[in-house]
Amino acid sequence: MTAEATLTLRAPLRHRVDGGSVAWGALRGLDAAAIGSQEVWVEGEGRTTLGDLFEVRGAPAPRIRLVGDLASMDGIGAGLAAGELVVEGDAGWYLGLGMSGGVIEVRGSAGPHAGGAEPGARRGMTGGEIIIRGSAGPQAGAGLRRGLLVIQADAGEGAGQAMLAGSIVVFGSLGPDPGIWSKRGSIVAFGAHAPPAPYRYACTYHPPHLPVTLLYLRARHRVPVSDEQVAGLYRRYSGDLAELGAGEILAWIP
């Protein structure tokens, strides 16, 4: 078995591609031909296959690597339950839609709703880990039920909106209204942030789970976490107090 299968974009995408129909969770068990036969939908063009869009090499493998600018490809990693998916570039909307396990790493930025719920749905990802090396669009982790979403640069508006549990860690700035309507779950802010009105300051302390999380991210995912962040003090804001109020924003004090 090879270490990974690689899908290299044959040509820049001219239209939006809906990758939500790809059985991302099953790709790791498929050979190159079977991966290439997976159907996707191209806006304005209709049904096509991964093999038409990507050159597929090496399979089956627990790790799938997508190479190219996929900012126009939505639903990458949808339904992933195990294994590892690496995007060597940007990713489109709804990254990890309905994901329940495994790891997605985006080495560029991700569009709106990364790890979030699809329109009308209450739950976003229910497990697994998403690591976005760049920024994430609006509503990252919206409806997050479980799992870990890490954004190494900035997060857009409404990160963790209506989240139910899980953790979102943002190393850059946090857009407006983070965690609004959330019931539980943690948003960790290392950059600029403004807790929304229904959040209330609780205390400044050392949250004991954060060093475990941050050291794990450093060791497992090579996230550049500083010792000061590991051992630092955090301001805890509880919210959304209009909902259950068991959620929190933990804001690092540099």
Added chain:
Amino acid sequence: MRVARVIITARSPRWAREAALKMTGFATSVIGCKCEAGIERELAGSETPDGRPGISVLLLTMAREDLAQRLIERVGQTVLTCPTTCCFDGLPEAAERVGVGSALRLFGDGFQGSKVIGGRRFWRIPVMEGEFLVEDKFGLQKGIGGGNFLILAADAEAALAAAEAGVEAIRAVRGVILPFPGGVVRSGSKVGSRRTKGMVASTNDAYCPTLRAVTRSALPDGVQSVLEIVVDGMDAASVTRALRVGIEASCREGVLAITAGNYGGKLGPHHFHLRQIMSAGGTGR
């Protein structure tokens, strides 16, 4: 026996040790304490899940069910209560697991929360100081209790000095604990009792110098004092290693003989034959 490894971390080594000392208190023998526990070693920040200094504790019981209960009691009363501590499972790869944090979380009275980090679930329990973090489940495995050797000395001072030297050497061995005070037992026991029906253990009269004239003594001429070192461990290899270095260090002036209590083979399935152990490659079986 079953053994669990508990990792206690704290803001400073001092507070990790305070919690560990309390947790391993009154845990010398399963006979009277329901468990045996001790400090395995100190841990550097680089060895702990939260990067803080820590202490590794081993806790042994006769049965799996007992282990869960003892962990809940002891972590709940001695680690949860201690400032700045967190409590982690030291056997994350063990297949057999018991709930500890899953029970202690109820102290949070509904305000507790959980986090899954790297596939491991932790509970955050709010306390007046801040939060206590404890792992949901702890691994356990088969362990070994009661590895021992007896130091037969010409006088009490020589016996104690030899025992101290043995203990110091054993403390450098990983995977073992010395559950008795300072690692040393002065009241070695035999299985059962001559006089009291139902008593699990009573004084080891064969090794009591004061009883030499009135019992079937096992003491050679000249022996005036006997001390025992009891070793519990994760496996036979660890116990064997500990016994070997302990005996080597204990063989000093004033020590007339080293032997072991085998209790007629009634103590358990593992027998550590000292002559084999002291020869190269000897292992307990």
